[in-house]
Amino acid sequence: MTQDPVWQAAQVDLESVTELTTDLVRIPSRGGIDDYGPALDHLGSWLRRRGLRARHLRSPGGEPVALVVEIAGALPGPRYVLDACLDTAPFGDEAAWKHPPASAAAVDGWLHGRGVADSKVAVAIFSHIGVRLAAAADQLHGSVVLLFDVDEHTGSFGGAKTYFCDAGPVDGVMIGYPGGEHIVVGGRGVLRARLHVHGVSSHSGGSRPTPNAIAKAAALVHELGAAALPGPVAGFPPAPKLTVTAISGGEGYSVVPDLCTLNVDVRLTPALDDRAGEALLRACVKAVDHAWPDTPPTHVELTTRWPPYALPVTAPMVRELAGSAGVYGLAPTPKIAGPSNIGNYLAGLGIPATAGFGVEYEGLHATDERIRIASIAPVQAVYHRTLLRLLAAR
Structure with a gap:
């Protein structure tokens, strides 16, 4: 793997991904509680400094609901979306945390803080992949969209709904929920x-x-x-x-x-x-x-x-994610999740979505939410390689 440019890129980016994740965790963005402006502004500035143009999506009332970046390849082809939420669950009892929920403390190989797993590390990983893909846009057949929602934990999914209502054709969405044991290919619906x-x-x-x-x-x-x-x-x-x-x-x-x-x-x-x-x-x-x-x-x-849904394991995204994971020594299995997610909403629009493959984590939505830092680079490599294969010439 040492000669694999995708793996090398993930290793080079690891410090920067961790730094961006840390910055975002230190900016509270609890759904329905905090002002999302500071987190959106920080991420937007980070992207602009690296040549990616980010635009804000707003609700009918003018409130920010998402940040979007579109990376167009030089040649026609499919269109895929990398989706991760920038808002988070509430802190809960702050006194019960070993490290304050907005501290982003790095201890014994773990990065702590509310939203670090769900899903600020995915935002950071996808942002770095976006930079890499933009630098190779002349070789891409198709396009990639980065969609960072700040209305997910409210249950409204305003960013995703605003984007997809007039997005045009989308061949697939990969949602960066954490967990490396499975590729979530479906979920129970909800009434x-x-x-x-x-x-x-x-x-x-x-x-x-x-x-x-x-x-x-x-x-x-x-x-x-x-x-x-x-x-x-x-x-x-x-x-x-x-x-x-x-x-x-x-x-x-x-x-x-x-x-x-x-x-x-x-x-x-x-x-x-x-x-x-x-x-x-x-x-x-x-x-x-x-x-x-x-x-x-x-x-x-x-x-x-929201309807229940399940993608076939032969779907291009699932096949390429699983294949890329195997290249980097991982073996996630397909899973239909018990909880519903934005993938169910997308299924109602006829858009296939995977709703989870990501970093190793503990304490999701709970006290002492944290991720294992060593799991970041392999996840980045898997998604990066998957997109390169999906956007390669056929």
Whole structure:
């Protein structure tokens, strides 16, 4: 491997990738909490100093949602997107961290900090690959887009949605979520709903009992928990899952509540798609409404529909990622993930996406999030080689 120019480039870039990752971790960019401007400005300046023109994407309200760089090859060909989020999860209890979450402390071969794994190191790796590809653009058949989202951890995915709504043809997206054991080729879909459960308002001290919306909602929670779900199917190991994730209703002490809202998250598979999931929710609602005849019917508000998806292992991105990983001594296996991700959204647009192959990590979204520094260079080499092969002459 010592004579391989891609491997050599990754080794040369390692110090710079670590430095950029460190800089970004030291700029808090928690989704929905921090101002994203400083992180976007720092990364944009870094890219411009290396000859890459970055442009901001903004929401309809004018808020920044992503940074985009387009690298065009000299010859026509496919178009691939490297996608990583620049915003992060919250810090949680800062006192519980061994090293402050924005310290980017490097200790015993590990780099610590919130967002270091998800996904600021991927931002740094992809940025360096972008610089390398731009320097060789005259040899590329096609183009590469760097897409760095700052609206991912809010759950809105505003950057990705803004970009892909008018991006034109895209042959594939590689998302830089961490973890080197697998190439994530699919994921369970998700159906999310708010169930607005109605009771009858009255004084809590009154002598006549009236239907309490919270009690009715509790009955609905029980009904949902007892619902029968199908098991796994061939080729898609994860099973469906239904979870009540939030309950809100009532106020004070003296009023019997007439409204209680449940948030319900249904993870979808080919055995339980969005239509079947919706039918399941409505059947549970109907059963409880029937048992509470003196209350208005429950209102079902559907908020999210993302399909389950799974790429074939013969898909070009999957094949080249796996092949390149083998060249550098890695052996990731294809995996269909339990959690949903932006790959599910892209599947709904007909765009194939891998949603994870990256650095070794611990503590994702948890206390003491960290990455193993030694895993950076091999990951960079894998993605770099993959893109060179995907954009080579056919």
